[in-house]
Amino acid sequence: MNDATKPVKKPSRIQLRNRKRILDAALAVFSQHGYRGATLDQIADASGLSKPNILYYFDGKEAIHVTLLNALMDNWLDPLKKMDPDGDPLEEILGYIHRKMQMSREFPRESRLFANEVLQGAPRMKPHLETGLKTLFDEKTALIQRWMDQGKLAPCDPRHLLFSIWATTQHYADFEEQVAILTDGETDPVDGAEQFLDNMFRKLLTP
Amino acid sequence: MNDATKPVKKPSRIQLRNRKRILDAALAVFSQHGYRGATLDQIADASGLSKPNILYYFDGKEAIHVTLLNALMDNWLDPLKKMDPDGDPLEEILGYIHRKMQMSREFPRESRLFANEVLQGAPRMKPHLETGLKTLFDEKTALIQRWMDQGKLAPCDPRHLLFSIWATTQHYADFEEQVAILTDGETDPVDGAEQFLDNMFRKLLTP
DNA sequence: AATTTTCTTGACCGAATGGTCAGGTTGTGG
DNA sequence: CCACAACCTGACCATTCGGTCAAGAAAATT
Numbered sequence A, B: 001m002n003d004a005t006k007p008v009k010k011p012s013r014i015q016l017r018n019r020k021r022i023l024d025a026a027l028a029v030f031s032q033h034g035y036r037g038a039t040l041d042q043i044a045d046a047s048g049l050s051k052p053n054i055l056y057y058f059d060g061k062e063a064i065h066v067t068l069l070n071a072l073m074d075n076w077l078d079p080l081k082k083m084d085p086d087g088d089p090l091e092e093i094l095g096y097i098h099r100k101m102q103m104s105r106e107f108p109r110e111s112r113l114f115a116n117e118v119l120q121g122a123p124r125m126k127p128h129l130e131t132g133l134k135t136l137f138d139e140k141t142a143l144i145q146r147w148m149d150q151g152k153l154a155p156c157d158p159r160h161l162l163f164s165i166w167a168t169t170q171h172y173a174d175f176e177e178q179v180a181i182l183t184d185g186e187t188d189p190v191d192g193a194e195q196f197l198d199n200m201f202r203k204l205l206t207p
Numbered sequence C: 001a002a003t004t005t006t007c008t009t010g011a012c013c014g015a016a017t018g019g020t021c022a023g024g025t026t027g028t029g030g
Numbered sequence D: 001c002c003a004c005a006a007c008c009t010g011a012c013c014a015t016t017c018g019g020t021c022a023a024g025a026a027a028a029t030t
Helices: A014-035 A040-047 A051-057 A062-080 A089-106 A110-120 A126-149 A158-175 A174-180 A189-205 B015-039 B040-048 B050-056 B061-082 B091-106 B106-119 B125-147 B158-174 B176-180 B191-205
Strands: none
Touching: A014 A040, A014 A062, A014 A110, A040 A189, A051 A062, A062 A089, A062 A110, A062 A126, A089 A110, A089 A126, A089 A158, A089 A189, A089 B091, A110 A158, A110 A174, A110 B106, A126 A158, A126 B176, A158 A174, A158 A189, A158 B106, A158 B158, A158 B191, A174 B061, A174 B125, A189 B158, A189 B191, B015 B040, B015 B050, B015 B061, B015 B106, B040 B050, B061 B091, B061 B106, B091 B106, B091 B125, B091 B158, B091 B191, B106 B158, B125 B158, B158 B176, B158 B191
């Protein structure tokens, strides 16, 4: 155990509970106000802990943000990873859309956290995007291209296909305020959205 | 002219020039950092004016932001307004998509300014959305519905159609950083995007 | 129970922020 | 060229921000 950078002591129950509280509060605050718009005092209030206590658990504001982004990336890429090369092409893509839509519904704060970060040039996330995301993106666009070459999907640019899927699904989380206003606060616009997107991408991709 | 709220004196040349400088600088700063992340000092630097001088032309940080948002709304709604009830339905919608895509290419900062605002709950823009945008939205979705009822377009929910158009076109401005990384800094991904979107929405809407 | 470790906080700090103001400079109409 | 208005700025201010610290309270360990 000569790794001086990782003081790996098993975290106590209090550690676990409070770190979770802080991260949950920070997610709420960061996703609504962006990194620079968020303050430690807001996070302290939302978490029910004092500001110095928050700095006892995290090295600073940026450390909290980075921790959130790291945790986010895994969950974010997961639905795309699940796209199975051996499954039915059309159903795999429609399934992916469904999963993304579920994430917009269940984790809108995470979606907005990500959107805020990328909108502002991804200053704290570029490395993640250039490695993890880029690799997965290349892999999956290649897979989709193969499916198209085999005539199992109507041909189109797989990269823009993925962009469109991301854009349309995340839109309902990121622009929730606008959507709510325009649909007169309909109980759940996401239901109608899912049906619409299924139809649209089915028509696009059916050979 | 008994309107005490508007000191309507014709603005001098210097007024005009400096207000423009300030708004241009503010657009750059606000669109990158969001409202709370932007500082008057940054705007001062970017505009080449001193901070007190900026406050000579505008009542404060918020006034600058509001001015930008007001100016934005007009340009933002314009492409949709241009959708002609008497034109060919499919071509009208594809033309609208084309115009929106042009705006993403030419005015990415405006797109990001808008995205930042809505992402954070549209605190300074809700009234605008509820009046101007909502009215136009209802009008145009009704028009598209009529077209569908007449069998001139394949049926789908016109509201989600517009959401999808907004999401996909603005994505290339708002998530420019991500798109650039994933396309290896391709000269202009928007070209390919336009072709892709034309194809997708054509397939969706062709009866 | 004693002691060591972990946890928590009130008080405080330097830097940054939005904004003010008195007074100077520049432009402009007569 | 004079006088008045418009324009501009250095110095300053109150508040908020991220962050520190010494010392007390609570757990855990012995």
